[in-house]
Amino acid sequence: MTLSRRQMLVLGGGGIVALATFAAAPVPSGEPVEIAMRGTPRGERVWFSPSGLSVEAGTPLRFVNQDPANSHTCTAYHPDLFDRQRRIPSAAVPWDSDFLLPGDSFALTLTVPGVYDYYCRPHEMAAMVGRIVVGRPGDPGWEGPAPDSEDLMAEVLAAFPPVDAILARGRVQAQEAA
Template sequence: MTLSRRLVLTLGGGALATLTMPARLVAAPVEVIEMRGSARGERVWFSPRGLAVPAGSTLRFVNRDKGNSHTSTAYHPALFDRKRRIPKAAQPWDSDYLLPDDSFEVTLIVPGVYDYYCLPHEMAGMTGRVVVGVPADPGWEGPSDDTTDLEPEALSSLPPVDEILAAGRVVTEPEE
């Protein structure tokens, strides 16, 4: 019996799809973090500003602020010479400026605490924190205690790790 090329490709493609299916089914979901701002632009924030996710999760930062551009920038010496506030083995990220409705994705693999900020709005308290995994995970790194290069507004807007772990997400809209 001679198999046609089309039949071989069809069967091979079906087998490949079946083999990769379990990987697609167990992939971590994409978590959305919105960049927000008040109508007049006097307040800006990430929503949620605290998030707990499993290792391997992808974060999608979406600018929902019609009046401002924003960034999602990890605190790291390689980016604007900032103190490192992500796990040592983790890769830093910078979204560059996102215009309204633009988005940026990053996948976090290393367990620990990741702090990030909006480059033009950090002094307005536009910071966020993601907790990847739990403290019992191998290699997990807690939050940095070096706050020498943080303004009080940036530091005070970072939710505590235990609050993030207990709630899963911390959403706090600024007062109007």
């Protein structure tokens, strides 16, 4: 079937409305979602993109190192991993991607509702952290964000996007350098 230009424009306009509606909803499970590990060309700034993401339980995630200058990790805050304070739901399994070279990726699926905070081991002090919200408050077993603690620098705590902003927008981007 061939569509006329007018039909394509009408369909495209509807797609824009659908996309605007979709942005505030969690990404449905089954659709893989990519989270990029990024950095400036000289490596003076590093970040996850998006830094905040809302998904449904069971949504496959893929962390991809798109930074040509650095290796990165994606590591959950958890006592079983490097003796860190737990910042993921208590029933969730912690993860560590180990070092990913440029172009490498790591796959993960989160099934427990709640707030998951993670970081890049070599770049945590540069506030390379992210937050994933699985489900919504009120879902059975949902756990909110961990309280602030003294084991994280104020700059790192400030880099976590607020849960309400993630839920309202679906994705929150880190302040990316130009």
